[in-house]
Amino acid sequence: MILVAFVTILMVGGIFAWIIANWNKDLARWISVAALSIDFILGISIWWQNPTIESSTWLLQFTAKWVPSLGISFSLAIDGLSLLMLLLTFFLGIFGVLISWNEIQDRVGFFHFNLLWVLAGITGVFLTMDLFLFYFFWEVMLIPMYFLIGIWGHENRRYAAYKFFIFTQASGLLMLLAILGLYFVHGRATGTFTFNYFDLLNTQMSAGVERWLMLGFLAAFVVKLPVVPFHTWLPDAHSQASTAGSLILAGLLLKTGAYGLIRFVLPLFPSASAEIAPWAMLFGVIGILYGASLAFSQTDLKRLVAYTSVSHMGFVIFGVFAFNEIAMQGVVMQMITHGISTGALFVLAGSIYERIHTRDITSMGGFWTKAPFMSVVGLIFVLASLGLPGLGNFVAEFLTLIGSWQANPVLTIFATLGVVAATAYSLRIMQKVFLGNFTTDKTIPDLSFREKIIMIPLVISIIWLGLFPQPVMNVVKKVISIQFVTEKVSTTENSNGDK
Amino acid sequence: MEISNINIIDVLPGMFLVTASLLAMLSIAIKRNHKLIFGLTSISLMGVFVYLLVYASNHRFTVEPLFIIDGFGTFITGLIVMSALAISLLSYAYFEQREERKEEYYILLLLATLGSAMLVISKHFVSLFLGLEILSISLYSMVSYLRKRPRSDEAGLKYLILAAFSSAFMLFGMALVYAVSGSMNFAGIAEYLNNTGSLSVTMLAGFGLMIVGIGFKLGVVPFHMWTPDVYEGAPAPVTAFIATVSKGGIVVLLVRFFDQINGFSYPVVVLSFTVIAIASMLIGNILAIQQKNVKRILAYSSIAHMGYILVAFLAGGALGKEAVSFYLVAYFLTNIGAFGVVSILSDQDRDAEQIEDYQGLFWRHPKIATVFTAMLLSLAGIPLTAGFVGKFYLVASGVNTQLWLLVLMLALGSVIGLFYYIKIIATMFDKAAGSDVISLRPRLYLINLITLFVLSILMIFYGVYPQGLIERIQDFLK
Numbered sequence A: 001m002i003l004v005a006f007v008t009i010l011m012v013g014g015i016f017a018w019i020i021a022n023w024n025k026d027l028a029r030w031i032s033v034a035a036l037s038i039d040f041i042l043g044i045s046i047w048w049q050n051p052t053i054e055s056s057t058w059l060l061q062f063t064a065k066w067v068p069s070l071g072i073s074f075s076l077a078i079d080g081l082s083l084l085m086l087l088l089t090f091f092l093g094i095f096g097v098l099i100s101w102n103e104i105q106d107r108v109g110f111f112h113f114n115l116l117w118v119l120a121g122i123t124g125v126f127l128t129m130d131l132f133l134f135y136f137f138w139e140v141m142l143i144p145m146y147f148l149i150g151i152w153g154h155e156n157r158r159y160a161a162y163k164f165f166i167f168t169q170a171s172g173l174l175m176l177l178a179i180l181g182l183y184f185v186h187g188r189a190t191g192t193f194t195f196n197y198f199d200l201l202n203t204q205m206s207a208g209v210e211r212w213l214m215l216g217f218l219a220a221f222v223v224k225l226p227v228v229p230f231h232t233w234l235p236d237a238h239s240q241a242s243t244a245g246s247l248i249l250a251g252l253l254l255k256t257g258a259y260g261l262i263r264f265v266l267p268l269f270p271s272a273s274a275e276i277a278p279w280a281m282l283f284g285v286i287g288i289l290y291g292a293s294l295a296f297s298q299t300d301l302k303r304l305v306a307y308t309s310v311s312h313m314g315f316v317i318f319g320v321f322a323f324n325e326i327a328m329q330g331v332v333m334q335m336i337t338h339g340i341s342t343g344a345l346f347v348l349a350g351s352i353y354e355r356i357h358t359r360d361i362t363s364m365g366g367f368w369t370k371a372p373f374m375s376v377v378g379l380i381f382v383l384a385s386l387g388l389p390g391l392g393n394f395v396a397e398f399l400t401l402i403g404s405w406q407a408n409p410v411l412t413i414f415a416t417l418g419v420v421a422a423t424a425y426s427l428r429i430m431q432k433v434f435l436g437n438f439t440t441d442k443t444i445p446d447l448s449f450r451e452k453i454i455m456i457p458l459v460i461s462i463i464w465l466g467l468f469p470q471p472v473m474n475v476v477k478k479v480i481s482i483q484f485v486t487e488k489v490s491t492t493e494n495s496n497g498d499k
Numbered sequence B: 001m002e003i004s005n006i007n008i009i010d011v012l013p014g015m016f017l018v019t020a021s022l023l024a025m026l027s028i029a030i031k032r033n034h035k036l037i038f039g040l041t042s043i044s045l046m047g048v049f050v051y052l053l054v055y056a057s058n059h060r061f062t063v064e065p066l067f068i069i070d071g072f073g074t075f076i077t078g079l080i081v082m083s084a085l086a087i088s089l090l091s092y093a094y095f096e097q098r099e100e101r102k103e104e105y106y107i108l109l110l111l112a113t114l115g116s117a118m119l120v121i122s123k124h125f126v127s128l129f130l131g132l133e134i135l136s137i138s139l140y141s142m143v144s145y146l147r148k149r150p151r152s153d154e155a156g157l158k159y160l161i162l163a164a165f166s167s168a169f170m171l172f173g174m175a176l177v178y179a180v181s182g183s184m185n186f187a188g189i190a191e192y193l194n195n196t197g198s199l200s201v202t203m204l205a206g207f208g209l210m211i212v213g214i215g216f217k218l219g220v221v222p223f224h225m226w227t228p229d230v231y232e233g234a235p236a237p238v239t240a241f242i243a244t245v246s247k248g249g250i251v252v253l254l255v256r257f258f259d260q261i262n263g264f265s266y267p268v269v270v271l272s273f274t275v276i277a278i279a280s281m282l283i284g285n286i287l288a289i290q291q292k293n294v295k296r297i298l299a300y301s302s303i304a305h306m307g308y309i310l311v312a313f314l315a316g317g318a319l320g321k322e323a324v325s326f327y328l329v330a331y332f333l334t335n336i337g338a339f340g341v342v343s344i345l346s347d348q349d350r351d352a353e354q355i356e357d358y359q360g361l362f363w364r365h366p367k368i369a370t371v372f373t374a375m376l377l378s379l380a381g382i383p384l385t386a387g388f389v390g391k392f393y394l395v396a397s398g399v400n401t402q403l404w405l406l407v408l409m410l411a412l413g414s415v416i417g418l419f420y421y422i423k424i425i426a427t428m429f430d431k432a433a434g435s436d437v438i439s440l441r442p443r444l445y446l447i448n449l450i451t452l453f454v455l456s457i458l459m460i461f462y463g464v465y466p467q468g469l470i471e472r473i474q475d476f477l478k
Helices: A002-020 A025-049 A080-103 A108-127 A131-140 A142-152 A157-190 A207-224 A233-240 A243-268 A270-296 A301-320 A325-356 A372-386 A392-407 A409-434 A449-467 A470-498 B008-030 B034-054 B071-096 B104-121 B125-143 B150-181 B186-196 B201-218 B226-233 B236-261 B267-289 B294-315 B317-345 B366-380 B386-400 B404-429 B446-464 B467-477
Strands: A060-067 A072-078 B061-063 B067-069
Touching (some): A002 A072, A025 A080, A108 A243, A131 A243, A142 B404, A157 A207, A243 A270, A243 A325, A270 A301, A301 A409, A325 A372, A325 A449, A325 A470, A372 A449, A392 A409, A392 A449, B008 B034, B034 B071, B034 B104, B071 B104, B071 B467, B104 B236, B150 B186, B150 B201, B150 B226, B236 B294, B267 B294, B294 B386, B317 B366, B366 B386, B386 B446
């Protein structure tokens, strides 16, 4: 029941916030914070009860009938990976509300409704064990996000929202086709027509069918992740969205793509994924380098950070298709640390925008003396983004690279170059924004109390993840090792085939 | 043929509708009263529905040689009647605001409903053609009902000429089929085809001409030219009627006829429907993008939706029939809702059809805008709406019989469709300059708001919990 509560609390909270904002805007904000906090505490309590997750992979499960005549059930389950992603969702969600406290003054109720419903969709995606329900939640994320970008975004918001919507919807429909294909393939083979994830896991199918179905799923996830060349929606959406929108896009929405790869593509289609792995890794490397080089040449601060996301998400697909445990652990770490560090950078960009009303980094500079607290926080996250040891992102990228070295040394060398490139674009942020001469005539007050409340937990968690990553590893270890029971076989086959 | 065999209670729905229209006519002769006629219409439609619910839902019978009253027919008749009821509820406020004589409209509405309900249960060329003509002839006058409007004559005339032409095509096709097979009964034609095993040239020509006729009525590409103009020119409730009731009846007829003669075994026929379906999905959606008139957008979107339905029709089988039934329910609800919004926002002078009329609607009439948004999202097939489950059903039936090309085209069409649905939604949320200048001043009637509210609740309910409806459909189709 607690799993259903995760989703329903957010949905109900969203509706309440919408209604109540007619009378009291602040109360609507508090309701949103409360809903997310309750969910966060529930998540923490699950972790508390299962500190290392040794007993079984699935901590909790919930199944109810929904449309039995089509084999659709309302089936939720949580394991270590889902739990971590949920905690990240609620953690960043709370900051999403806090950061919009002053920024959003227009249609407050509807804003919080959309915010909570996006988060409810994301929560559902991380929990669901029924492919129909998965598609359902996948789409539930979409509409509120469209409004978040399209109503409260910056000057070019309509275009950005449009592009985001069409890209994700088109790729989602391909996934729907693949889901239905899998449904009928499984139904024909076994006689039971079901969308249940566990039943579909070991579906027997020919290599050709498997390849096509996998490509359908892959389409949705590589667009969401995004993998170059399907990334063009991302810079627009990220730079045009309001701060909370960017935070959720970068911190959470992209992770649903990564999660989909780990949860669905690899287990459902083991041999087809092994087949495509070298290509996927190649595209990962292209993404890493391409994203980094474009990030270096941006002048719009939010757009710059958006391109660093493209680069960092390259590591995710790169590591996922390296097919080994270490790389996979790196990927999971990357999902979390990137969520925190990039989210924080967007929050910073938002705070700067609130102060000087521009995102152009050529008109920034010299903030270090005026706003020391903000600058130190900025420094920490810029260093996290470039992969400085001691901060979470380093652990993630290091593990990914070690793991993928075993799979493909040549590509790994190129991927490592991406880390060097990250240094270049990250330091450029530092230099242009915080160092140099103070040029703007606007006053730059330092971070307010509210902003500090947002930044300090983010700083603590990124350092904590850098110094003590083990608890996080423990949580996902079991999930990941189980994943490779099936895949080990196919990888060995594949590597033999290469030689 | 013995008329006396027919149990009077079996053909009651038709009787009911005919009587109601006659009564309406008589009452007009005595005294014109909009409320009275409206009440009469609603009650008779309601009566038919109750009859279907109580009596017909577990009676299966045929009225030889014209009608077959099976589960499928009964279900869709119920749907048609309820849609007609919803449309008449919307019409009341719409016509109340306009000065012209409004009472005759309800007679036409009842007769058109009767025609469509006949189509759904007919199993003979004669009943088919009679149903079709009752439907079309009522529609000619309904389309141009507000004759003082500039576009009304154009739309009416266009519909008259093209529909008459298509009827002629249809009739000629039927004649050819009859000439070859010697039967006008669907079963008789099927028997003839079974015995011969292949299509002779004359038979093929007959089918071809019938496809042209049916294509016109459905408004599928390449027979779609009339759709946008007629949708634009007709009063909004009539547009809703054309989009739903009149097309739904023909879809069901098509399914029934095809099922009976086992049309799937003739590659030529299947191929032509495949081409029509793909062309409708793509061309309908692409042309809709460029429109600036909401009624025209919905017209093109309905062309595309007819293409989607043809996918399930071509998939055939039990799942195909289920998909068609479910999709029709979703499509009816959504389209009546969407045109309901258009009609509720219209004022005396013109319909709310320009996209500028919707600028910033969300901030002026939040409730109506929310309903419209929900309807458009349902048309686009976004989850939590009936349109999503319907589209899901269509795709499922297509994938089931491995019509990959059609299914991919359906997906592609849906993506293109998003452009214009989202465009309208974005406009409603856009509070740009000029949105304070309200060009339309509609009077809002409670009855309209309630109807729209009920429609959206149903639409969302079937989207979230489709199980009930699916079971009901499966029950009826058994």
